[in-house]
């Protein structure tokens with residue numbers, strides 16, 4: 001049996017049940033984060049500086065590839081019937097000799113400009129040379145790459161919406177592109193709340209090491225955002241409010257302070273600042289108290305619950321699709337695979353569990369919303385709806 005019946009004594013399950021009127025379905029929350037923000041404006045950047053950004057316009061070739069008729073083999077450029085008299089040697093990058101006359105050959109290197117009048121390249125392995133005389137039989141292929149065979153000026157190399165990875169950058173440079181139009185990369189500020197949270201050293205009594213900086217940085221990097229600026233904020237409402245006001249990035253991520261405790265000030269502060277709530281609680285476990293709000297000046301605030309596994313789930317549910325959208329990427333389609341195993345399902349929402357890759361994928365075992373060890377050993381997180389049964393397909397979130 002895949003299903004374990006809901007546990008009415010589980011405080012989070014009962015919270016989630018009572019919150020069904022307020023919280024957003026997980027798939028809807030993901031859609032809102034992916035679909036609400038507009039991409040940041042485009043700007044012209046050098047190919048080198050565009051790495052990791054998303055193309056705002058199709059990338060078009062400026063020059064032909066190859067740019068000139070190019071020898072595709074080491075051997076002899078020949079013209080007319082053989083045998084041929086070798087008149088010169090031509091290496092790649094060397095200046096062009098004059099036009100070839102019938103019955104002559106030029107010893108040529110792969111990548112050299114094919115001399116005017118050459119009909120084919122006779123590869124060394126198909127030829128015999130005696131002094132200045134070369135003999136051989138030409139095959140069906142001329143072994144000449146003609147200018148523009150691969151790409152011509154104006155051809156679309158890569159459509160808009162694709163990230164500029166190293167391969168795109170290399171293709172751009174090959175086709176003579178120096179600058180391209182890319183969306184600006186979103187800036188991120190991470191406000192780590194909690195008096196008990198420390199960023200280095202051995203925790204003292206009641207203290208914990210910060211789990212979020214590395215996770216948020218990795219998600220920002222893979223979603224096309226700039227490296228986050230990080231600030232630690234003590235549990236004082238006025239401090240959180242001034243840090244939120246001071247953050248000059250398009251996105252502010254707040255870890256902790258998402259819930260109802262005496263030290264959890266985020267919701268009150270956002271209400272005071274006049275934020276619009278796009279998502280305020282998600283029908284999932286863990287990660288129920290996560291939220292997405294928009295400040296009156298257009299900055300986005302993502303609230304990650306302080307329990308580290310819950311915060312990771314929230315970062316994959318709201319932060320990553322938000323950053324993708326701002327950086328101009330089309331919405332990601334999450335892979336769906338059959339998943340085996342047992343877990344306690346959520347009757348009114350989804351359960352998100354670490355899973356191991358395999359045929360089929362399988363649930364990694366019990367997890368709390370605080371511990372990261374099961375996720376650390378896993379190959380992804382599976383999103384299991386309340387109706388899921390053992391072996392049904394589930395969407396997979398990629399771990400950072």
Ligand SMILES: Nc1nc2c(c(=O)[nH]1)N[C@H]1C(S)=C(S)[C@@H](COP(=O)(O)OP(=O)(O)OC[C@H]3O[C@@H](n4cnc5c(N)ncnc54)[C@H](O)[C@@H]3O)O[C@H]1N2
Pocket residue numbers: 012015192193194196197208209210211212255256257258259260261264286287288289304305306307308310369
């Ligand atoms: N009365 C209620 N209490 C709680 C509810 C609820 O609905 N009603 N929800 C629970 C759930 S679910 C979660 S998740 C947490 C969310 O808590 P907060 O976001 O307010 O975070 P904190 O209270 O500050 O911390 C919770 C927990 O996480 C640890 N933490 C915080 N930040 C970090 C960090 N950067 N690195 C590592 N660990 C961190 C913190 O020490 C606490 O242990 O609320 C439940 N309570």
Ligand code: MOO
Pocket residue numbers: 012284285286287288289305307309310311369370
């Ligand atoms: O469900 Mo909370 O989001 O336990 O950690």
